[in-house]
Amino acid sequence: MPKVIYGGQSYECGEQSVLVCLTAQGVHIPSSCHSGLCQTCMMQAVSGNIPEKAKAGLTDTLVAQNYFLPCVCYPQDDIEVELPDASMGKLAAQITGVEYLNADILGIRIKPSHPFEYKAGQFINFFKDEYTARSYSLASVPALEDELFLNVRKVPNGQVSGWIFDNIKAGDTVTISEAVGDCFYVPGKPEQNILLIGTGSGLAPLYGIIRDALRNGHTGKISLYHGSYNIDGFYLVEELRKLAQAHSNFSYVPCVSEGEAPQGYAPGMVLDVALKDNPELSGWRVFLCGHPEMVKSAQQKTFFAGASMRDIFADPF
Amino acid sequence: MSLYTEIGGEPAVNAAVDIFYRKVLQDDRIKHFFDGVDMSKQASKQKAFLTMAFGGPHNYTGEDMRKGHAALVTRGLNDSHFDAIMEHLGATLTELKVPGNLIAQAAAIAESTRKDVLGK
Numbered sequence A: 001m002p003k004v005i006y007g008g009q010s011y012e013c014g015e016q017s018v019l020v021c022l023t024a025q026g027v028h029i030p031s032s033c034h035s036g037l038c039q040t041c042m043m044q045a046v047s048g049n050i051p052e053k054a055k056a057g058l059t060d061t062l063v064a065q066n067y068f069l070p071c072v073c074y075p076q077d078d079i080e081v082e083l084p085d086a087s088m089g090k091l092a093a094q095i096t097g098v099e100y101l102n103a104d105i106l107g108i109r110i111k112p113s114h115p116f117e118y119k120a121g122q123f124i125n126f127f128k129d130e131y132t133a134r135s136y137s138l139a140s141v142p143a144l145e146d147e148l149f150l151n152v153r154k155v156p157n158g159q160v161s162g163w164i165f166d167n168i169k170a171g172d173t174v175t176i177s178e179a180v181g182d183c184f185y186v187p188g189k190p191e192q193n194i195l196l197i198g199t200g201s202g203l204a205p206l207y208g209i210i211r212d213a214l215r216n217g218h219t220g221k222i223s224l225y226h227g228s229y230n231i232d233g234f235y236l237v238e239e240l241r242k243l244a245q246a247h248s249n250f251s252y253v254p255c256v257s258e259g260e261a262p263q264g265y266a267p268g269m270v271l272d273v274a275l276k277d278n279p280e281l282s283g284w285r286v287f288l289c290g291h292p293e294m295v296k297s298a299q300q301k302t303f304f305a306g307a308s309m310r311d312i313f314a315d316p317f
Numbered sequence B: 001m002s003l004y005t006e007i008g009g010e011p012a013v014n015a016a017v018d019i020f021y022r023k024v025l026q027d028d029r030i031k032h033f034f035d036g037v038d039m040s041k042q043a044s045k046q047k048a049f050l051t052m053a054f055g056g057p058h059n060y061t062g063e064d065m066r067k068g069h070a071a072l073v074t075r076g077l078n079d080s081h082f083d084a085i086m087e088h089l090g091a092t093l094t095e096l097k098v099p100g101n102l103i104a105q106a107a108a109i110a111e112s113t114r115k116d117v118l119g120k
Helices: A018-024 A060-064 A159-167 A200-215 A237-246 A270-277 A292-304 B003-007 B009-025 B039-053 B062-074 B079-095 B100-111
Strands: A003-006 A009-012 A043-047 A079-082 A090-100 A105-112 A123-127 A133-137 A148-153 A173-177 A194-199 A222-228 A250-256 A285-290 A312-316
Touching: A003 A018, A009 A018, A105 A159, A105 A173, A123 A148, A133 A148, A133 A159, A133 A200, A148 A159, A148 A200, A194 A200, A194 A270, A194 A292, A200 A222, A200 A237, A200 A285, A222 A270, A237 A250, A250 A270, A270 A292, A285 A292, A292 A312, A292 B009, A292 B039, A312 B039, B003 B009, B003 B100, B009 B039, B009 B079, B039 B100, B079 B100
Parallel strands: A003 A079, A194 A222, A194 A285, A222 A250, A285 A312
Antiparallel strands: A003 A009, A043 A079, A090 A105, A090 A173, A105 A148, A123 A133, A123 A173
16 A cells, blocks of 8 residues: 655555545645546645646646645655645855856855755755845756855845955855745657746846756757846856857847947847747747746737746746 | 546636626626725635536635625625626636636535525
8 A cells, every 4th residue: 555755754645645645644635626627736846756647737837846736646655745845954065156147146156065965946045144144046057067146236235245246255054945846848849849937037037948948959949038138237248159159059148228228239128129020929938037027918918929827937036 | 428527627727717707896787796806816716616607616605605695795796796807707608718618517516605605
């Protein structure tokens, strides 16, 4: 008889679903439809085989993180499960580099104290002290570099970003969390076109995702639109232009929303420019990161332009 | 054969959900009810609704429908909005070339939730 292990306890599952099994034992799991549709009860597998049926309807990035729906999960073998984010452990890490990417954004390189699994585009929490942390996206790609790379924007009166700008230097030891988030590249469908739209330091996850996709041999279009008020807000410009020269399927369009746009830059709001260039998005994969208002509006507009809800990945911050 | 199998099961729901949800969000009569909701979470709920209308597996009770829509009823949700949803359900299935007799059956299932959804 298969067992379900949860919170260090082992439960006989028998013929029941994982949700029924755990709920009957007094474990509280939020749930609603009990039919594998509403995704309210979603859990994460730590070990063991999850039947395919329990993953139906989940986005590719959720499946890649071992998420499943316990209400329609009838395990054949023992499995260990947990609720999402329960696993966000902390670890020590050493700062190995700090550089200004522009006047408001610091590039920080970090080496975790022990091997660290993540996907480019996910985020970690960076702790100022035990109670104060902020989330930063990972612009690094595990297969390409040993260190984590963060882009920290200076937030006016920001408790954590202010502290990072004023105090953090190479050699410091800091505390970070493990990586979470479902805004990342999943290999497969290499011919699918990809649209990426970001504002400000929302470029960080996109920079990771793009290089991860290229490294995986993605052949479809990879079109990046980065928005800023003026030319001073851009960064990694040289790196991205070089990447575009080296890969004919990758294009980089920095968009200036206020004032003059010099040569090599597009005038206008980043979302407007991206949709004007790509009015038809049926079958595209879409990544949206940065200003919450832009992300929300872009989610709706790219959906109306034909992208499937399942293929739109958003990370507002 | 059940209605759900005849319509095409889960793949049919997957094909329908984007089309249906796009129509709903672009309809001036009802789109304000979706202001501020998380789009991807809402899409899962639309999928649950379509699965139910297609005669597929679900465990929603009339009480769930009442509770789930009570806040919207206090914001003015009424028959005209329910009619708009019925219209989009029909149009979505027509667009997917589902035969008329099956559309009628799906519409009847959706229609049967009207009282509970509107808290009557």
